[in-house]
Amino acid sequence: MDWFYELWPKLGEAFRGWLESALPDSIEGWVIYLVLGLLSMLVIVNLPIVGVMAMIYMERRLLGRFQNRLGPNRVGPFGILQPVADAIKIMTKEDIVPNGVDRIVFNIAPIVMLTPILLMFAVIPYGGDTFLTNLNVGILFIVAITAVDTIAIFMAGWSSNNKYALFGAMRAVAQLVSYEIPLLIAILGVVVITGTMNLNEIVAHQSSLPLILFQPLGFVIFFVAISAELNRSPFDLLEADSEIIAGFHTEYSGMKFGMFQLAEFAALMGYSAVIATLYLSGWEGPGLPGYLWLFVKVFFIFGIFVWTRATLPRLRIDQVMALAWKFLLPLSFLNVAITAVEVVVWENGLPEWLIPVNIVIGAGLVAIMHRGLNFQGQTRQVVPSGPERLAAINRPVGGGTE
Amino acid sequence: MVKTNGDAKLTLKTEEVMVNIGPQHPSTHGVFRMRVTFDGEVVTELEPIFGYLHRGSEKLAEERTYTQVITLTDRLDYLASMSNNLAYVLAAEKLAGIQPPERAMYIRVIMAELMRIASHCMGLGFFINDLGALATPLMYMFREREKILDLFELVCGARITFSYMRIGGVSGDLPEEFMPALVKFINEMPGYIDEYEALLRENEILISRTKDIAILTAEKAINASVTGPMLRASGVPWDLRKSDPYEVYDRFDFDIPVGSTGDTYDRFLVRLEEMRESVLIVKQAMEQIPSGPFRALAPALIHPPVGEAYAHVEAPKGELGFYLVSDNSIAPYRCKIRAPSFINLTVLRDLIIGWKLADLVVIFGSFDINMGEVDR
Amino acid sequence: MTTQLDVEKLSKQIQQQFPDAVQDAQGDYILLKSDYLADVARYCHDTPALALHFLSSVTGVDYIDYFELVYHLVSFEHNHSIVLKTRAYGREDPHVPSLTGIWQGATLQEREVYDLMGIRFTGHPYLKRIFLWDTFQGHPHRKDFTGA
Numbered sequence: 024m025d026w027f028y029e030l031w032p033k034l035g036e037a038f039r040g041w042l043e044s045a046l047p048d049s050i051e052g053w054v055i056y057l058v059l060g061l062l063s064m065l066v067i068v069n070l071p072i073v074g075v076m077a078m079i080y081m082e083r084r085l086l087g088r089f090q091n092r093l094g095p096n097r098v099g100p101f102g103i104l105q106p107v108a109d110a111i112k113i114m115t116k117e118d119i120v121p122n123g124v125d126r127i128v129f130n131i132a133p134i135v136m137l138t139p140i141l142l143m144f145a146v147i148p149y150g151g152d153t154f155l156t157n158l159n160v161g162i163l164f165i166v167a168i169t170a171v172d173t174i175a176i177f178m179a180g181w182s183s184n185n186k187y188a189l190f191g192a193m194r195a196v197a198q199l200v201s202y203e204i205p206l207l208i209a210i211l212g213v214v215v216i217t218g219t220m221n222l223n224e225i226v227a228h229q230s231s232l233p234l235i236l237f238q239p240l241g242f243v244i245f246f247v248a249i250s251a252e253l254n255r256s257p258f259d260l261l262e263a264d265s266e267i268i269a270g271f272h273t274e275y276s277g278m279k280f281g282m283f284q285l286a287e288f289a290a291l292m293g294y295s296a297v298i299a300t301l302y303l304s305g306w307e308g309p310g311l312p313g314y315l316w317l318f319v320k321v322f323f324i325f326g327i328f329v330w331t332r333a334t335l336p337r338l339r340i341d342q343v344m345a346l347a348w349k350f351l352l353p354l355s356f357l358n359v360a361i362t363a364v365e366v367v368v369w370e371n372g373l374p375e376w377l378i379p380v381n382i383v384i385g386a387g388l389v390a391i392m393h394r395g396l397n398f399q400g401q402t403r404q405v406v407p408s409g410p411e412r413l414a415a416i417n418r419p420v421g422g423g424t425e
Numbered sequence: 426m427v428k429t430n431g432d433a434k435l436t437l438k439t440e441e442v443m444v445n446i447g448p449q450h451p452s453t454h455g456v457f458r459m460r461v462t463f464d465g466e467v468v469t470e471l472e473p474i475f476g477y478l479h480r481g482s483e484k485l486a487e488e489r490t491y492t493q494v495i496t497l498t499d500r501l502d503y504l505a506s507m508s509n510n511l512a513y514v515l516a517a518e519k520l521a522g523i524q525p526p527e528r529a530m531y532i533r534v535i536m537a538e539l540m541r542i543a544s545h546c547m548g549l550g551f552f553i554n555d556l557g558a559l560a561t562p563l564m565y566m567f568r569e570r571e572k573i574l575d576l577f578e579l580v581c582g583a584r585i586t587f588s589y590m591r592i593g594g595v596s597g598d599l600p601e602e603f604m605p606a607l608v609k610f611i612n613e614m615p616g617y618i619d620e621y622e623a624l625l626r627e628n629e630i631l632i633s634r635t636k637d638i639a640i641l642t643a644e645k646a647i648n649a650s651v652t653g654p655m656l657r658a659s660g661v662p663w664d665l666r667k668s669d670p671y672e673v674y675d676r677f678d679f680d681i682p683v684g685s686t687g688d689t690y691d692r693f694l695v696r697l698e699e700m701r702e703s704v705l706i707v708k709q710a711m712e713q714i715p716s717g718p719f720r721a722l723a724p725a726l727i728h729p730p731v732g733e734a735y736a737h738v739e740a741p742k743g744e745l746g747f748y749l750v751s752d753n754s755i756a757p758y759r760c761k762i763r764a765p766s767f768i769n770l771t772v773l774r775d776l777i778i779g780w781k782l783a784d785l786v787v788i789f790g791s792f793d794i795n796m797g798e799v800d801r
Numbered sequence: 802m803t804t805q806l807d808v809e810k811l812s813k814q815i816q817q818q819f820p821d822a823v824q825d826a827q828g829d830y831i832l833l834k835s836d837y838l839a840d841v842a843r844y845c846h847d848t849p850a851l852a853l854h855f856l857s858s859v860t861g862v863d864y865i866d867y868f869e870l871v872y873h874l875v876s877f878e879h880n881h882s883i884v885l886k887t888r889a890y891g892r893e894d895p896h897v898p899s900l901t902g903i904w905q906g907a908t909l910q911e912r913e914v915y916d917l918m919g920i921r922f923t924g925h926p927y928l929k930r931i932f933l934w935d936t937f938q939g940h941p942h943r944k945d946f947t948g949a
């Protein structure tokens with residue numbers, strides 16, 4: 024049973040022992056650690072890729088259920104091989120680089136998009152002693168490194184030389200930068216309570232009760248902001264298919280498009296893990312080993328993302344911005360202030376009766392702020408119009424025949 | 426930064442972008458094309474460009490006998506073929522002076538109203554789809570449309586291009602399985618409409634995206650020849666089924682839902698309510714339908730006397746009219762189609778200018794056009 | 802039920818305003834001289850007793866000798882309708898006045914007639930081909946059209 028509960032440390036230990044006995048003595052000790060480190064990295068890099076396949080399958084099946092249809096069910100039993108078929112299809116497709124694109128930027132944008140997302144998995148704790156690195160500013164690292172994606176999206180949109188892609192890129196810059204702020208300040212609430220940015224310690228802090236109970240408002244803000252950061256519905260303006268085709272990746276095909284998809288789903292998986300770690304006591308849980316508990320939670324949170332995607336229509340860009348600046352930002356400041364007061368008053372840990380109080384305060388604040396949020400404030404913009412303008416943008420008006 | 430002359434306000438120099446929306450765009454409902462100029466996200470100019478699906482139906486009709494033209498009308502608004510059939514056969518009957526039997530008229534009314542439900546299902550579904558709700562409501566509305574298409578398949582064997590109606594009646598009587606199936610469907614349908622309403626009507630995002638957006642005033646709607654749900658959403662209770670009853674519509678008791686402001690939300694609600702009224706009409710028609718012949722004794726090859734006739738029906742998209750001119754030959758001399766989708770687009774530019782790109786697709790979706798009918 | 806306006810009575814009314822505008826009035830339509838079309842249409846639109854605010858359709862018919870333009874007008878207030886007709890002569894450059902100044906609904910329909918029938922509407926703000934491309938030769942709804 025020990026093997027089951029501590030699979031990864033024991034595996035590493037066993038492999039190290041095997042390496043030490045198999046390699047000649049003349050090999051120095053650091054080489055063994057290098058090989059082990061590289062192997063762990065390989066596992067961690069492949070984790071999101073394999074995970075994404077599971078998530079794509081899950082998303083398509085779940086969406087099918089939400090939409091009163093079956094979803095993919097032809098490839099393999101229950102269609103579980105559908106992601107494999109998709110992957111083969113996408114890798115064998117022709118890689119088209121349209122004329123007139125900025126070739127260098129166009130080609131590196133998918134890489135810039137994917138790399139930070141993979142780095143994110145290095146600091147997530149998968150169990151008591153299962154992690155790649157124990158970084159003391161773990162959560163800051165994650166937020167900082169994933170912010171690079173904004174640049175990747177803008178690179179892709181700009182270099183495509185396509186107006187739809189440019190629309191997507193401009194929306195991306197506005198939206199992603201705006202939502203970074205409430206996101207960070209919501210995280211601050213957790214950091215104030217736990218007193219650390221180390222993800223392992225944040226999980227350790229939640230061994231008795233998950234933090235969502237003490238941070239209900241923070242959790243809501245974080246969830247909304249992260250939906251926008253990951254451009255999930257209702258904030259999927261970057262690639263709003265009914266408006267701007269596919270947004271910033273309109274011109275991409277083949278594996279470059281696949282890398283965007285991969286990055287998107289990997290980010291979703293990574294941030295689901297972050298939500299689980301920050302608010303739902305991470306890998307902690309009864310019965311199952313930590314790494315399994317984490318994935319149960321990740322897929323549960325992912326299910327909520329799919330649910331919102333299947334249910335909600337899309338917001339408009341000005342509404343998205345209003346939501347960030349007029350609703351989430353003040354709420355997140357209030358959340359930090361209330362949390363700080365609570366932590367100062369109860370220095371030796373928050374009492375349990377604060378849980379219902381916090382929920383009531385959070386719900387009350389949301390209700391009050393919601394009243395002030397007027398989406399309908401946006402009115403029609405007055406633009407100069409008339410036959411002169413129409414004539415100006417068109418070819419000469421034809422009179423007579425031909 | 427450049428200084429604007431006049432006031433000392435500093436503004437960023439911006440450039441307008443011209444974008445072709447369509448003919449291959451996911452939310453132009455076919456092959457419609459709009460040449461749009463954007464200032465940032467705001468639409469500053471728009472020109473609709475038609476013709477990508479122009480098949481010359483009116484010209485083709487001049488080369489076909491009166492009965493053969495029915496198949497052409499199927500292909501106009503292919504989401505509401507029954508209504509097109511009805512409008513055409515009414516015009517041809519008026520021209521030739523043929524009176525269809527009572528039973529045929531009831532059958533036609535039932536078909537036209539079922540068609541309206543199916544067409545509005547599609548209209549609303551794609552409208553919500555344009556709003557960005559993935560395809561979830563659309564899929565649920567497809568479910569009901571499937572049931573209606575099954576009913577149509579029972580009576581005429583086809584699911585899209587029915588050609589069910591004939592000059593002087595319908596092509597065949599209702600099969601005996603039809604009525605039980607119809608009763609079952611009509612009893613289920615109000616529940617489904619309630620479901621749509623519960624899911625959509627109070628949805629905050631839907632309201633914030635559609636309320637007070639693209640208001641079409643009643644005066645403007647009338648002046649621009651807008652008809653159908655769009656006109657009624659602007660508060661004009663003009664429905665040909667009430668104001669100029671054709672067939673047996675004067676025997677039914679139903680309401681005309683009208684909107685209050687004429688915004689996008691009202692256009693959505695009017696269509697939703699119309700589905701309810703259609704269910705009511707079908708219910709009454711089912712109770713009243715007499716037995717008897719389903720088709721008048723009319724020759725297959727009619728030679729209407731020299732003259733002209735205009736007949737119109739309230740199709741799901743608006744007033745669908747056929748203007749036929751006869752020269753006493755077997756084919757119409759002229760067959761003009763008053764296509765509601767096409768004429769409703771007159772106000773497209775005026776409604777969209779000044780709104781944002783995201784509103785553009787939603788406003789356009791609320792027109793509920795069908796390219797087969799726009800380009801003909 | 803939408804009632805047909807009494808053609809005789811209406812044509813007399815029009816005659817009083819515009820002495821020789823009416824060329825013929827029979828059945829359910831009034832045939833106007835094309836020079837007077839815009840004036841009569843404006844009269845029909847503005848007179849409260851007529852209040853024909855709704856232009857249902859604009860149709861062009863090719864009778865070889867002349868082109869006939871058919872306008873279906875409806876009044877929502879009084880629930881009555883009338884058909885106005887006018888003729889355009891000549892096959893080279895037939896033209897009639899545009900009604901876009903009175904009914905916005907005429908804009909697209911007149912463009913359609915111009916495109917397919919080749920009748921020019923003088924005063925139309927944006928008269929260009931609508932269904933066919935700009936370089937298309939001929940007008941397919943004419944009876945003598947043989948294909949491009």
